[in-house]
Amino acid sequence: MTDQSAAGDHTVRPSAKLKVRLRAATEREASTLADLHRAAFGAISWDAASMGKMLSIPGTEAMLALCGEGGEQKMPCGMVMGRLLGTDGEILTLAVPPAFRRRGIGSRLLSSLMAGMAMQGAERIFLEVAADNAAAIALYERLRFEIMGKRPKYYASGRDDPVDALLMVHQFNCGCGG
Ligand SMILES: CC(C)(COP(=O)(O)OP(=O)(O)OC[C@H]1O[C@@H](n2cnc3c(N)ncnc32)[C@H](O)[C@@H]1OP(=O)(O)O)[C@@H](O)C(=O)NCCC(=O)NCCS
Numbered sequence: 001m002t003d004q005s006a007a008g009d010h011t012v013r014p015s016a017k018l019k020v021r022l023r024a025a026t027e028r029e030a031s032t033l034a035d036l037h038r039a040a041f042g043a044i045s046w047d048a049a050s051m052g053k054m055l056s057i058p059g060t061e062a063m064l065a066l067c068g069e070g071g072e073q074k075m076p077c078g079m080v081m082g083r084l085l086g087t088d089g090e091i092l093t094l095a096v097p098p099a100f101r102r103r104g105i106g107s108r109l110l111s112s113l114m115a116g117m118a119m120q121g122a123e124r125i126f127l128e129v130a131a132d133n134a135a136a137i138a139l140y141e142r143l144r145f146e147i148m149g150k151r152p153k154y155y156a157s158g159r160d161d162p163v164d165a166l167l168m169v170h171q172f173n174c175g176c177g178g
Pocket of ligand 1: 093096097103104136139
């Protein structure tokens with residue numbers, strides 16, 4: 001089975017019995033990651049070559065969510081990629097295809113990547129998100145990311161009107177509860 005076919009049909013609505021498992025993704029799975037990214041982001045997605053290039057940079061890690069019913073979870077249904085440099089982590093991208101959304105997959109992927117970074121010494125994790133991306137901002141706020149700045153008109157490609165980026169940060173051991 002090629003990486004492409006392994007990414008499955010993300011237009012089929014999965015049943016409520018879906019089970020999800022997470023695992024680390026390797027550079028060899030760049031096209032599976034790209035398929036998931038395209039299903040989630042459409043025209044502004046990253047291709048397999050870009051995914052592979054990102055993953056080849058030291059400190060970069062990706063995780064895959066695999067979905068299925070019963071005992072086997074084989075259908076790729078979400079991905080996250082991040083990078084840790086010293087004590088600063090960065091979330092590079094997070095993608096869940098529409099058919100798999102609102103099942104906690106995005107939160108699980110992000111929490112898991114963040115926990116791994118924390119174990120490797122991360123003190124803070126940064127990310128950028130389009131100011132009009134209410135779904136992602138809500139998810140990030142639930143995971144205790146706070147808005148710390150704005151980059152005006154940062155997202156321009158593939159859009160008629162450029163959109164601001166919000167810069168968000170999650171601090172470990174900040175003494176702010178939770
Ligand atoms: C953002 C994204 C990753 C969320 O994935 P997901 O698996 O649906 O997220 P979860 O099910 O873990 O949602 C967790 C919480 O986030 C918030 N949330 C998620 N989607 C939301 C939406 N469409 N509207 C409002 N709140 C939303 C909710 O608080 C949700 O909890 P709830 O379902 O109990 O209400 C997904 O919508 C996606 O891939 N979007 C396109 C790509 C993108 O924007 N990526 C992030 C920017 S890089």
